[in-house]
Amino acid sequence: MMGQMPEPPYYAVIFTSRRTEGDQGYAEAAERMVELAREQPGFLGVESARGEDGLGITVSYWASEAAILAWKHHPEHSAIRERGRSTWYSACHTRVCRVERAYEFKQ
Template sequence: MSPFAHTHEPPYYAVIFSSLRKADDLGYAETSDRMVELAKLQPGFLGVESLRGDDGFGITVSYWESEAAIKAWKQQAEHTEARRRGRLEWYEHFELRVARVERAYAGPRGERE
């Protein structure tokens, strides 16, 4: 399985979630896996890319067809509960940014698969 999200031609949206996890993050991994499973079922979901360093800092970028799809995901019940737990239990700090992707390229030959 490729670590790259397979999106369609722009425009589309990227939700960029940067976070620093607490040392004691019991239940985080299971919840994170569940959120990816659920997101894949959401209308308008295009893909996700995620990395986390040994220091607890991570970045997850999810890709969506529209702002309406992002809003619907934010309102999904299990996702709402996961966000609540994240604020209270798992994250020292986080930042979330939403961006419209206007152009996208792939390489090394510039081809999109």
């Protein structure tokens, strides 16, 4: 992402996960979730990284807690979340934070 964000406050959802072996449709589903999230009211952006050891961190940014809850309850997102728990992740953790301040550096 590393793009233009609004002035705080806004919200960040931090999703940390450890992948299971093999793709099993994961890459396609992850791409679809980003595409679908971008269509949601209040979505501001997403950043994601995954290490060689399978540990991944995805941070999505939202304008409000209501937007986060709407995303959480979106039927397609709910179905993919359940598939993640049953197939793609050996462990995962979600944290919701309010961003009070933000700083950036560019060269």
